[in-house]
Amino acid sequence: MLQIMEGSHAVAEAVRLCRPEVVSAYPITPQTHIVERLAEMVADGDLDAEYICVESEFSALSACLGSSAAGSRVYSATSSQGLMLMAEVVFNVAGMRQPIIMSIANRALGAPLSIWNDQQDSLSLRDSGWFQLYGEDVQEMTDQHFIAYKAAERHDVLLPGFVCFDGFILSHTYEPVDIPTQEEIDAYLPKYVPYNMLDAKNPISMGMYATPEYYHEFRYEIDRAMDRCATALSEAGKEFGEMFGRDYSEHIESYRMDDADIAFVALGSLCGTVKDAIDEMRADGIKAGLVKIRTYRPFPKNDIAKALAGVATVAVLEKNISIGSAMKGAVGPEVLHALNGTGISVYSYVTGLGGRDIRKKDIRNIAELAVKGEGDMFYGLREEVL
Amino acid sequence: MVDKSLELFDCGHRACGGCGPALAAKLILKGTGEDTIVVASTGCMEVFSTPYPETAWKVPWIHSLFENAAAVASGIEASLKHNNRTEKVVCVCGDGATFDIGMLCISGAFERGHDITYICYDNEAYMNTGIQRSGATPYDASTTTSPAGKYSMGNSRPKKDLPQILAAHGATYVATASVAYPMDLMKKVEKAVNTPGACYIQIHAPCSTGWGFEGGKTIEIGKMALECGLWVNYEMENGRLVKAKKVKRVPVDAYLKAQKRFRHLFKPAPVTDEIAKIQAIADANAEKYGIDIEL
Numbered sequence: 001m002l003q004i005m006e007g008s009h010a011v012a013e014a015v016r017l018c019r020p021e022v023v024s025a026y027p028i029t030p031q032t033h034i035v036e037r038l039a040e041m042v043a044d045g046d047l048d049a050e051y052i053c054v055e056s057e058f059s060a061l062s063a064c065l066g067s068s069a070a071g072s073r074v075y076s077a078t079s080s081q082g083l084m085l086m087a088e089v090v091f092n093v094a095g096m097r098q099p100i101i102m103s104i105a106n107r108a109l110g111a112p113l114s115i116w117n118d119q120q121d122s123l124s125l126r127d128s129g130w131f132q133l134y135g136e137d138v139q140e141m142t143d144q145h146f147i148a149y150k151a152a153e154r155h156d157v158l159l160p161g162f163v164c165f166d167g168f169i170l171s172h173t174y175e176p177v178d179i180p181t182q183e184e185i186d187a188y189l190p191k192y193v194p195y196n197m198l199d200a201k202n203p204i205s206m207g208m209y210a211t212p213e214y215y216h217e218f219r220y221e222i223d224r225a226m227d228r229c230a231t232a233l234s235e236a237g238k239e240f241g242e243m244f245g246r247d248y249s250e251h252i253e254s255y256r257m258d259d260a261d262i263a264f265v266a267l268g269s270l271c272g273t274v275k276d277a278i279d280e281m282r283a284d285g286i287k288a289g290l291v292k293i294r295t296y297r298p299f300p301k302n303d304i305a306k307a308l309a310g311v312a313t314v315a316v317l318e319k320n321i322s323i324g325s326a327m328k329g330a331v332g333p334e335v336l337h338a339l340n341g342t343g344i345s346v347y348s349y350v351t352g353l354g355g356r357d358i359r360k361k362d363i364r365n366i367a368e369l370a371v372k373g374e375g376d377m378f379y380g381l382r383e384e385v386l
Numbered sequence: 387m388v389d390k391s392l393e394l395f396d397c398g399h400r401a402c403g404g405c406g407p408a409l410a411a412k413l414i415l416k417g418t419g420e421d422t423i424v425v426a427s428t429g430c431m432e433v434f435s436t437p438y439p440e441t442a443w444k445v446p447w448i449h450s451l452f453e454n455a456a457a458v459a460s461g462i463e464a465s466l467k468h469n470n471r472t473e474k475v476v477c478v479c480g481d482g483a484t485f486d487i488g489m490l491c492i493s494g495a496f497e498r499g500h501d502i503t504y505i506c507y508d509n510e511a512y513m514n515t516g517i518q519r520s521g522a523t524p525y526d527a528s529t530t531t532s533p534a535g536k537y538s539m540g541n542s543r544p545k546k547d548l549p550q551i552l553a554a555h556g557a558t559y560v561a562t563a564s565v566a567y568p569m570d571l572m573k574k575v576e577k578a579v580n581t582p583g584a585c586y587i588q589i590h591a592p593c594s595t596g597w598g599f600e601g602g603k604t605i606e607i608g609k610m611a612l613e614c615g616l617w618v619n620y621e622m623e624n625g626r627l628v629k630a631k632k633v634k635r636v637p638v639d640a641y642l643k644a645q646k647r648f649r650h651l652f653k654p655a656p657v658t659d660e661i662a663k664i665q666a667i668a669d670a671n672a673e674k675y676g677i678d679i680e681l
Binding site: 006021022024048049050052053054055056058059062063064065066067069070071072074088089092096161198199200202203204205206207208209210211 | 450
């Protein structure tokens with residue numbers, strides 16, 4: 001049944017239905033409403049979990065690691081500086097193969113301080129070994145939590161995952177959303193069965209140190225697991241579709257791509273604006289389409305290559321900046337690599353950093369720049385403040 | 387009572403000969419017994435006891451990072467509590483991980499009052515990375531980052547008083563111990579793990595490599611530290627001192643002379659004003675904890 005909910009509260013509902021045993025987080029805008037709601041649920045007995053009020057994001061994820069190692073399903077959420085403070089633990093959790101799910105309400109990084117949205121925080125941790133999902137609207141970002149736990153906990157995966165959504169734009173927006181029942185989610189997501197855990201009856205050592213004889217292979221194994229994660233996410237998304245009617249078996253979503261000459265590539269809430277812009281461009285005879293990336297890690301290279309095969313030009317909309325890189329954004333090079341040898345032109349456009357609005361007319365302007373071969377640039381700079 | 391005959395810290399680890407921390411680990415586990423989950427920090431002990439694929443630990447053991455053992459332990463405790471499990475959660479970490487980089491996580495865990503025991507094996511420097519100063523390094527000790535030289539007498543600051551800091555956090559039980567007094571150490575560990583709430587034990591664990599003495603003299607050096615008053619074995623309950631080991635104190639000179647890290651205080655000639663400052667630290671300890679045996 002559809003109900004109008006704030007994005008953050010819909011996420012909290014989804015997390016409750018996943019039955020985490022331990023929740024640990026530190027408040028940070030714009031993530032706060034999620035963990036506040038979860039704290040209320042625990043206080044009211046609606047969620048049977050231990051809620052650890054830690055003193056920092058660094059400890060939040062460290063506590064989650066401990067609980068996960070002890071055999072529990074755990075949850076955390078953060079944004080921006082909080083994710084940066086966690087960074088060392090982020091890599092460590094992946095290396096220790098703990099299937100922790102963490103919501104990221106995407107927010108720009110300082111300095112200068114900004115509470116508004118871009119995707120710099122999660123994208124900058126792309127190499128950490130966490131899979132990364134991006135939602136376009138409240139329904140999608142909510143559903144992705146169920147799928148994330150289901151894929152992460154598979155014993156042929158055992159990787160942690162970020163469920164990312166644009167801060168404020170989605171976290172604080174009220175939209176109609178369908179929340180499954182507890183019975184339905186219990187049927188979809190069974191109780192977590194750890195591959196191994198800290199247990200006095202069966203002692204093991206976890207997180208030991210590895211010499212050069214072994215370390216290399218550990219990293220290889222994580223990368224292999226990430227490859228298998230693509231299948232796991234796809235299968236979890238398909239099963240979700242069969243049970244709830246919303247199919248997430250694809251890592252990308254193609255919009256009006258069948259006969260497109262120019263294609264946009266984007267992540268997250270921006271895709272809604274791009275779809276509207278495409279409709280307008282189509283009405284004016286411009287054959288535009290969109291490839292929306294749901295799964296950024298593992299990167300769905302083949303899916304993207306297939307979806308973009310017939311186009312002449314690709315414009316990657318980047319709400320992030322890879323400072324000093326040739327293409328300026330973090331997504332563009334991956335798309336370029338997916339299209340290697342096809343002759344398709346691929347350009348990155350850094351746009352909307354720190355909460356700057358991206359409008360339909362901007363999307364159209366970017367299309368014009370791409371067709372002219374002008375790209376790999378900051379779009380929409382205010383010359384008067386430079 | 388736990389079975390003290392169990393060897394839960396196994397032979398075959400790669401510690402230096404006469405390693406105080408290795409002895410501490412062995413004694414700690416005799417105090418906790420089998421029903422224990424050990425949380426470690428990056429440091430000497432992690433490196434010498436768990437080179438993959440080997441391990442010296444016969445109890446469940448986890449290491450995450452240098453600075454987060456107390457937070458990881460908080461999470462483990464929460465998970466155990468949720469599942470009505472009864473294992474004891476015990477952090478075993480070095481002084482760098484405890485006094486310095488781990489303070490944020492430790493402060494948080496103690497403020498929240500998790501039912502954990504945090505044990506610091508205190509060898510008074512960052513030993514496995516090459517003997518650098520930590521917040522636990524004593525006054526005037528020469529380390530590679532606080533070297534004695536023409537214009538330096540070594541470490542210029544006194545040791546941070548961590549037991550008092552954690553007692554001020556509301557720790558239910560705080561104790562200091564020494565590997566030179568094994569029965570006392572085991573008894574305190576057993577008491578801590580059976581005391582609800584966050585407890586802290588700091589164990590004086592001489593490091594033959596870092597302090598510069600022969601590996602066979604670890605116990606002797608440990609005893610000398612207590613006998614001169616530079617180390618005090620005491621217990622605090624709910625923030626109040628309840629017991630301190632009394633000694634017939636001797637001057638600090640013999641303890642200092644026995645270690646290369648204080649050699650600059652005696653060669654070529656005794657630096658009497660500096661030795662007097664160290665003696666004053668010992669005197670202050672004696673007064674604060676009331677350890678002097680009246681003759």
